[in-house]
Amino acid sequence: MKIIALSGALRRASYNTALLRAAAALAPEGVTIELRTLHGIPLYDGDVEAEGIPEAVTKLREEIRAADALLISTPEYNNAIPGVLKNGLDWLSRPSGEGSKLFGGKPTGLIGATPGGFGTVQSQDALLSVLRAFGNDFWMGGRLMVSRVGTVFDADGVLVDDKVRAQLQQFVQGFVAFVQARAV
Template identity: 85%
Template structure:
């Protein structure tokens, strides 16, 4: 099973990218998680689209298309989705109708990490609203929101909190089980 893990943050020391790196290490046997970011994707512009879909968008789209599932890690900026993640999804949905073709029926799960105390509940909820329009097959049995991420990861981005590690491992295993059941 292959899962694309998409980080909704660009920062080198992103807690969300670190969360996905930890998920890679905790994946159950037979599950490969491949980290992808939104680096290189320009701001959406219909004039630019008319010139052709950027290579970074096409590369990410094909990786998602070839994967069995999608795991998105979203930060929470001002109580919602970060602009870079929404922009990436906007590009992936172009040309019109591509979002449903790419994401329709794709098993998808959301996670998020934030330095704040409330997790990424609002960002994840807002992201569900966007992705619902594409017809993703959401895993709703699990939810992972890491709060106070500065205490959960060390300065090198390593997951150092045992409880968070256990929750992430359970989350990844549960999502992999969901994907496996969908493949039958």
Template identity: 90%
Template structure:
């Protein structure tokens, strides 16, 4: 089983990238979780699209298409979806109709980490409407929202909080089970 873990943040020391990296380290035997970012994807512009889909978009699209599932790690900026993540999803949905071809029926899960105290509940909720438009097979049994992420990861981006490590491990096991049931 192959899962693409897409980080919705660009920052080198992103808590969401670190969270997805930790999830990849918890993948059970026979499961690979491959981390991807949105680096190199330009701001969506119909004039750019008219010249062709950028290579970074095509590369990410093909990785998602080849995967059994998608796990998105989202920050929360100003109570919503980070612009870079929404922009990346917008590009992946182009040309018109590509979103449902790429994401339709794709098992999808959400996690998120933020330095704030309320987790990423609003960002994850806002992403649900986008994922619904794409027809994703969203895993409703589990979401992970990490608050105060600055205390959960060390300076090198390693997960150091035992409670969050346990929650993430349960999330990964549950999501892998969900994907497995969809694949059989």
């Protein structure tokens, strides 16, 4: 099984990217979780689209299409989805109708991390609203919202919190089981 793990953050030391790296390390045997970011995707502009879909968008789209599932890790900026993630999804849904072709029925899981104390509940809820329009097959059996993430990872982005590691491992195992059940 191949899962594309999409980070909703661009920062080199992103906690959400680190959370996805930790998830990949916890994947069960026979499952690969491949990290992808939104680097290189320009701001959405209909004039740019009219000239052709950017290569970075096309490449990410094909990787998601070829994967068995999608795992998104989102930060929470001002109680919502980060602009870079929304922009990436907007591009992936172009031209009109591409979103449902790409995401329709795609098993999808959401996780997130933030330095704040409330986790990423509002960002994840807002993201569900956006992706629901595409027809993703969401795993609703588990959510992972890591708060106070600065205490969970060390300076090198390594997960050092055993409780969060156990929660992440449980999430990954549950999500993999969900994807496997869809493949039958």
